[in-house]
Amino acid sequence: MFMKSIITAAALAVTVGAASAADISGAGATFPFPIYAKWADAYKKDTGNGLNYQSIGSGAGIKQIRAKTVTFGATDAPLKPEELDKDGLAQFPMVMGGIVAVINLDGVKPGDFHIDGPTLADIYLGKITKWNDPKLKALNPKLNLPDLAIVPIHRADGSGTTFNFTYYLGEVSPDWKEKVGVATTVDWPGGIGAKGNDGVANNVATTKGAIGYVEYAYAKQNKLTHASMLNKAGKTVEPTLEAFQAAAANADWTKNAGFYQILANQPGEKSWPMTAATFILMYKKPVNVAASNDALSFFKWSYEKGGQMAADLDYIPMPDNVVKLVETMWAKDIAQK
Numbered sequence: 001m002f003m004k005s006i007i008t009a010a011a012l013a014v015t016v017g018a019a020s021a022a023d024i025s026g027a028g029a030t031f032p033f034p035i036y037a038k039w040a041d042a043y044k045k046d047t048g049n050g051l052n053y054q055s056i057g058s059g060a061g062i063k064q065i066r067a068k069t070v071t072f073g074a075t076d077a078p079l080k081p082e083e084l085d086k087d088g089l090a091q092f093p094m095v096m097g098g099i100v101a102v103i104n105l106d107g108v109k110p111g112d113f114h115i116d117g118p119t120l121a122d123i124y125l126g127k128i129t130k131w132n133d134p135k136l137k138a139l140n141p142k143l144n145l146p147d148l149a150i151v152p153i154h155r156a157d158g159s160g161t162t163f164n165f166t167y168y169l170g171e172v173s174p175d176w177k178e179k180v181g182v183a184t185t186v187d188w189p190g191g192i193g194a195k196g197n198d199g200v201a202n203n204v205a206t207t208k209g210a211i212g213y214v215e216y217a218y219a220k221q222n223k224l225t226h227a228s229m230l231n232k233a234g235k236t237v238e239p240t241l242e243a244f245q246a247a248a249a250n251a252d253w254t255k256n257a258g259f260y261q262i263l264a265n266q267p268g269e270k271s272w273p274m275t276a277a278t279f280i281l282m283y284k285k286p287v288n289v290a291a292s293n294d295a296l297s298f299f300k301w302s303y304e305k306g307g308q309m310a311a312d313l314d315y316i317p318m319p320d321n322v323v324k325l326v327e328t329m330w331a332k333d334i335a336q337k
Helices: 002-014 033-047 058-066 081-087 117-125 134-139 160-172 174-179 196-206 216-221 241-248 289-305 307-312 320-333
Strands: 024-028 051-055 072-075 089-103 151-155 192-194 210-215 228-230 275-283
Touching (some): 024 058, 024 289, 033 051, 033 216, 033 289, 033 307, 051 058, 058 072, 058 160, 058 275, 089 196, 089 216, 089 241, 089 320, 117 151, 117 160, 117 174, 151 160, 151 196, 160 210, 160 275, 192 196, 196 210, 196 216, 241 275, 275 289, 289 307
Parallel strands (some): 024 051, 151 192, 151 210
Antiparallel strands (some): 072 275, 089 210
C-alpha cells in the first residue's frame, strides 16, 4: 500500500507540466507525504479535483514557492515571522506526527531497542561506532548487541525532518549544538546521505547495522524496526499516536506569529521526544487567486474530513480550535477575490 503511494508520488512529480488545470500544485516536505497522498486520493473521488504534489523535501518546497512555480509549498521547518513578511507568505500547520529512530539489527524487534537523546547524538557525531558500545549495552541490558559497525543514515536533501531531528539533538546534546547545529541541511560528521524520508527508510532496510530517522508512517509501512526512547521526563516511551498527542498538547498555537512552533523535547511522562508539525506556505497576494482558492478548499476539506485518515497513519489532526485560528487567518491575510 505504501509503496503504491510512493509510485503515485513519483508519477505526480514528473507530470507537473502536463497537470490538469483543475489540479492543485504543491511541493515540499516528504514527512507528510503519506497523509497528503491519502487525502488527495479521497479528495479526487469526492470533488473531482486532483492534487499535483511533488514530495521533494522541505528545502526544495520553500524554493519552489519562493519561485512561484507552485501554489503552495510544504515544510516541516517553519519559517520565522520575519522571513514570512519578507516573502509575503502566510504559514499554517496542516498536521503533526512523530520522527523515529529506525535500525537494522538481526533479531531485534520494534521497540526492543532503547536509546536516549544524548546517545543518539553521539552516534551521529561519530563518538559511538559499534552496536556493542558500553553506552548502548547499558541502555539495553537484555539485548545481545553485536560487535558490528553502526552505519548512520541521514538526509542528503534540504529537509524539515532533519531540522526537527537536529533541533532535538541540539536540545539534549550541547556537543551537537556546538559542533553541528540545527538546520534543514547540516555538515554531517559521517554516515550515508539519502534523499527523502523514503530514501532513508530504504537505505536502513537494506543496510545491516544501519540507523536512520524517518517520520513514523515510513517506519510502520516499511516494517522497519523502530527504537523506543527516553523522553524529557526520564520515561521510556514507544512511538504511538497517544505519545505524539501528549507532546503536541503542550503547543500554544496563539503564541507566535505565523504559527511558528517547535514540538521537539516537550515535557510530560507520556510525550514522544521527536514530535513535529508540518506547515503550508502560500502567498498572501497570490499570482493566481483561483488556484490559491482551490488549494484552500483542499486544505479546508482535509481539516474537516481527513482527521480519521490522518490518525489511521499515526498523524495527529490539528485540533478544532487551531483550525479555527487558521481559517480566521486565511480570511484576514490571504486574498481570495
